[in-house]
Amino acid sequence: QVQLVESGGGLVQAGGSLRLSCAASGRTVSVYTMGWFRQAPGKEREFVARIWWSGGNIWYADSVKGRFTISRDNAKNTVYLQMNSLKPEDTAVYYCAAGGSYARMSAGTYDYWGQGTQVTVSS
Numbered sequence: 499q500v501q502l503v504e505s506g507g508g509l510v511q512a513g514g515s516l517r518l519s520c521a522a523s524g525r526t527v528s529v530y531t532m533g534w535f536r537q538a539p540g541k542e543r544e545f546v547a548r549i550w551w552s553g554g555n556i557w558y559a560d561s562v563k564g565r566f567t568i569s570r571d572n573a574k575n576t577v578y579l580q581m582n583s584l585k586p587e588d589t590a591v592y593y594c595a596a597g598g599s600y601a602r603m604s605a606g607t608y609d610y611w612g613q614g615t616q617v618t619v620s621s
Contacts, residue, residue, distance in 0.1 A: 520594030
């Protein structure tokens, strides 16, 4: 089993920045891919970004390209999501996810999930 704990969410004005963290513990040797997803009220969970633990193969959703940056610190077993130029439409619960090499942009390809952290962007 892998445990994921997100932190760093909060309330920010449009144009501001936040950095989310996701600390992984447990059987992390089984993890190959880390991803960030988000879910707004009344909407489906959507892909935001993903990265391999090696640091390569970084993908972003078109809606966040150029504004969000995913990174990882292997020594701390932590993945980050730096979010800049935030917009009200970025408001959602953000989830960290972990999976194998097959993990892609679909939430169903990830095996483990954190509890989520709320991000609210005011206009």
